[in-house]
Amino acid sequence: MAKNEIHCNGAAGTLYGLGFIGAAIYYISAATSFWVGVLGFLKALVWPALLVYGLLKHFGL
Template structure:
């Protein structure tokens, strides 16, 4: 450890974070647009946007009769 005990961490998952951010924004726009427009409807839409992959997996499993 010739550099004073410091280590270098190289994060290579940055582009995936941007993809997930775009997916969240798109899901949030969709779920908020289909809500009734009330405050709690918008809050519920934002919460649904967080867990939208669970909706996708559920519906795929329903289609596969699993």
């Protein structure tokens, strides 16, 4: 049998985690009410999707 090797790289997870923390701080600090803060927290969870959407919209793709 062939030996299966698994290589993990934690850099992507670290980048996402730092981005999540930064986005959460930004959105929550800009919130004007509790529910806007909750919405900001949810936006912070999906910030990569929002970033890609904004870039594609900017480039007209």
